[in-house]
Amino acid sequence: MALPLFNPTEDPGPDFVSLLRRSGLPAMPQGSEVVPSLRHATTVVALRFADGVVMAGDRRATEGHAIAHRAMEKVFPADRFSAVAIAGAAGFAVEMVRLFQTQLEHYEKVEGVTLSLEGKANQLAQMVRQHLPLAMQGLAVVPLFAGYDVGRGAGRIFTYDVTGGHYEEADFQATGSGGRDARTTIKLGFREGLTREEAVELAVQALYEAADEDAGTGGPDIVRGIYPTVAVVTADGYMELPESEVADRFGALIARKRAAQEPTGGVTSGGEPA
Amino acid sequence: MTMPFYVAPEQVMKDRAEYAQKGIARGRSLVATLYTDGLVIVAENPSRSLHKISEIYDRIAFAGVGKYNEYDQLRVAGVRHADTKGFAFSREDVDARSLANLYAQFLGNVFTHEMKPLEVEILVAELGSGGRPDQLYHVAYEGTITDEDRFAVLGGDAETIAERVAADWRPDRDLADAVRSAVRALAGPERTLGPPDLEVAALSRRNGRRTFRRVTNSELESILDGGSPDTGSEPPRRTAGGADDEAAAQGGDGNGRGNGNGDTPAG
Numbered sequence: 001m002a003l004p005l006f007n008p009t010e011d012p013g014p015d016f017v018s019l020l021r022r023s024g025l026p027a028m029p030q031g032s033e034v035v036p037s038l039r040h041a042t043t044v045v046a047l048r049f050a051d052g053v054v055m056a057g058d059r060r061a062t063e064g065h066a067i068a069h070r071a072m073e074k075v076f077p078a079d080r081f082s083a084v085a086i087a088g089a090a091g092f093a094v095e096m097v098r099l100f101q102t103q104l105e106h107y108e109k110v111e112g113v114t115l116s117l118e119g120k121a122n123q124l125a126q127m128v129r130q131h132l133p134l135a136m137q138g139l140a141v142v143p144l145f146a147g148y149d150v151g152r153g154a155g156r157i158f159t160y161d162v163t164g165g166h167y168e169e170a171d172f173q174a175t176g177s178g179g180r181d182a183r184t185t186i187k188l189g190f191r192e193g194l195t196r197e198e199a200v201e202l203a204v205q206a207l208y209e210a211a212d213e214d215a216g217t218g219g220p221d222i223v224r225g226i227y228p229t230v231a232v233v234t235a236d237g238y239m240e241l242p243e244s245e246v247a248d249r250f251g252a253l254i255a256r257k258r259a260a261q262e263p264t265g266g267v268t269s270g271g272e273p274a
Numbered sequence: 275m276t277m278p279f280y281v282a283p284e285q286v287m288k289d290r291a292e293y294a295q296k297g298i299a300r301g302r303s304l305v306a307t308l309y310t311d312g313l314v315i316v317a318e319n320p321s322r323s324l325h326k327i328s329e330i331y332d333r334i335a336f337a338g339v340g341k342y343n344e345y346d347q348l349r350v351a352g353v354r355h356a357d358t359k360g361f362a363f364s365r366e367d368v369d370a371r372s373l374a375n376l377y378a379q380f381l382g383n384v385f386t387h388e389m390k391p392l393e394v395e396i397l398v399a400e401l402g403s404g405g406r407p408d409q410l411y412h413v414a415y416e417g418t419i420t421d422e423d424r425f426a427v428l429g430g431d432a433e434t435i436a437e438r439v440a441a442d443w444r445p446d447r448d449l450a451d452a453v454r455s456a457v458r459a460l461a462g463p464e465r466t467l468g469p470p471d472l473e474v475a476a477l478s479r480r481n482g483r484r485t486f487r488r489v490t491n492s493e494l495e496s497i498l499d500g501g502s503p504d505t506g507s508e509p510p511r512r513t514a515g516g517a518d519d520e521a522a523a524q525g526g527d528g529n530g531r532g533n534g535n536g537d538t539p540a541g
Contacts, residue, residue, distance in 0.1 A: 003377070004354040005380070019358065105484075
């Protein structure tokens with residue numbers, strides 16, 4: 001590897017993707033063949049609360065009707081104050097996240113300042129747009145981006161479509177094959193100024209309902225101890241909830257669901273031990 | 275038509291070296307030294323925004339003396355090299371030695387082949403991990419690379435300052451103590467240097483994945499004022515994973531240079 005020095009007129013500036021292109025390393029495949037089986041299907045959710053945003057995602061990756069991976073991570077820190085979650089063709093999606101993380105850090109180091117949240121969202125949109133040729137062949141990657149806007153002191157959420165269009169959401173959003181069910185669950189429980197606890201609870205509930213309705217979304221795997229990823233971004237930065245805390249919340253949710261299945265009336269709640 | 279005068283190669287090299295040395299001597303110096311939790315670099319720099327010390331990668335820092343535009347170009351090239359390498363291979367595969375060698379080759383090449391040598395001296399510092407020791411690579415204007423094991427001094431008055439650092443050297447100092455010693459060495463017996471004259475940054479083992487952090491003006495003030503050993507010591511940081519408390523320290527100076535996005539992102 002040589003020292004990457006450029007003429008002032010050809011300098012890629014703080015743009016890591018264009019640096020890769022100049023160095024002869026393709027940033028993302030621009031390919032033309034369709035891969036027959038691919039890892040797909042997901043539910044990822046993001047919702048705003050009083051101090052920032054909560055982002056959560058299931059852990060299942062599928063290939064056709066088979067489960068390809070049970071413990072895949074779909075929620076990542078993009079940088080200190082933002083998170084990105086992915087739905088779509090897993091291989092490309094994970095690579096896109098890696099590129100996005102590197103780009104944000106690269107910009108920060110070269111320029112000496114961090115990008116604004118809006119700037120980060122635009123940057124991700126360009127990456128999704130570059131992926132359009134592959135998306136047209138069925139290998140779409142649709143990320144969900146959320147972060148804490150240090151300037152405004154509030155959490156913000158951005159959704160994307162395959163063409164790189166990105167739209168800011170007011171309160172919450174969910175994407176992936178189980179996104180519809182997750183969105184409905186959040187819609188019913190959402191109100192302005194949720195606390196962190198309430199927001200995490202709502203995200204956990206949304207993922208549970210999505211897994212309940214969608215074959216491509218994994219629920220809590222109690223046997224193997226694999227639980228969805230839940231992350232919180234606030235003024236303190238990105239923080240992933242410890243797996244034990246997520247497990248407890250799913251445990252409580254399942255207990256409530258079970259209790260609701262019991263025959264109604266005061267008999268069971270009266271005293272008989274289970 | 276006039277014939278060019280013959281100039282002996284020795285003379286050419288001597289002239290170029292003299293030219294570069296003069297340029298470097300005009301600038302102010304810097305001291306890099308090890309402390310208990312990592313590596314600290316103290317530079318004499320009155321500018322708040324034109325940095326002499328910068329982050330290259332998770333465990334690598336860069337510092338330059340001499341002409342700003344020349345070493346800044348090298349800094350950006352270093353960031354590009356490290357990020358490309360980390361992206362193509364893995365984050366652990368990025369090391370200071372290969373980067374220092376590239377710098378040495380480039381500086382050596384410019385020194386022998388170009389009209390004007392670069393008037394810079396640079397330092398590539400790496401925080402050791404997994405059995406690798408901390409490293410300080412000092413690359414001179416003509417491409418000479420030296421590997422220092424306790425401290426490094428770069429700049430015009432390097433020899434005198436290095437003598438002062440060596441005389442005051444003790445192992446296992448805390449951050450405040452190491453900074454005070456470096457500042458005394460930079461200032462010499464006749465001057466005193468305050469926070470506005472200094473730029474201080476550290477690679478700290480307590481900082482999570484991205485170990486680089488700038489020591490803010492207010493922190494520096496308390497370090498330099500602190501006569502007693504317990505004032506001005508490094509503020510406690512959460513050690514394992516998680517977002518570090520850099521937000522508080524960084525947020526204060528308003529440039530939002532967030533550091534270390536918590537734990538290592540998958541990659």
